[in-house]
Amino acid sequence: NAGVTQTPKFRILKIGQSMTLQCTQDMNHNYMYWYRQDPGMGLKLIYYSVGAGITDKGEVPNGYNVSRSTTEDFPLRLELAAPSQTSVYFCASRTKTGSIRGGTDTQYFGPGTRLTVL
Amino acid sequence: QQQVKQSPQSLIVQKGGISIINCAYENTAFDYFPWYQQFPGKGPALLIAIRPDVSEKKEGRFTISFNKSAKQFSLHIMDSQPGDSATYFCAASKGILNNDMRFGAGTRLTVKP
Structure with a gap:
């Protein structure tokens, strides 16, 4: 596991280049997320997915795209990289067990990808 | 618009002392308040969380205190240890699996031996 x-x-990118950040989880979690973390700031949600084939925008989606063809994988695509996209990117997966109203939150983050755009 | 405000930015505590980090939120629809711990070079880890139907939740040395009327919640780390040195983030959302979670800016805690 x-x-x-x-x-x-x-990764270091030049302005205008593109790249894909890969994320994989083996816990069969339906919910997956991409966040960015800028220096001295909290996490901001870029995109999320509630299951294979379903994705939606978060707080800061501009300049990014995602896909979710399988439960395990949730890649983040940067098109036409800009210096404003210099950040640390975290992927996370999540599930909830227990009652609808209460329950227990189980959430795991990846180790992060440090991206610099020059 | 910062929906979750966290203070202090940094905190230095002696070993064995109590570390206290505070957060305030604006959106009264928020009903799930987790805290995350992040070590340098690592991803955040969910530490403890509370819902507004209780005023306090304790797990080991970590306690969340929640004040619904003041729209504030805080993390208390009892008997702080050097291994607790990390950055702590509070967050708030509508529901556990709500996908619009808002994070505080973080508090860098240093516990001196």
Whole structure:
């Protein structure tokens, strides 16, 4: 059980280049998320998915795209990279057990991808 | 618009002391308040969470206190240890699996031996 894995760990892009950040989880969680974390700031949600084939925008989706063809994988695509996208990107998966009203939150984050756009 | 405000930005505590981190929220529809712990170079980890039907939740040395009328909640770390040195984030959302969670800016805690 590897949890949530992300690749690559580090990447430097030139302005206008594109790349895909990979995220895989082996816990069969339906919910998956992409966040970005800027220095001295909390996490901001980019995109999320509630299951295979279903994705939706979060708080800061501009400049990004996602797909969810399987339960395990949730790649994040950056098109036309800009310096404003320099950040640390975290993928997470989540599930909830127990009652509808209460229950227990189980959430795991990947180790992050540090992206620099020059 | 920052919906969750966290203070202090940084905190230094002696080993064995109590660490207290505070958060305030604006949206009264929020009903789930988790805290996350993040070590350098690692992803955040869910530490403890509370719902507004209780005023306090304790798990080991970690306690969340919740004040619904003041729209504030805080994390208390009792008997703080050097291993607790990390950045702590509070967050708030509508429901556990709501996908619009808002995070505080974080508190960097240093526990001196």
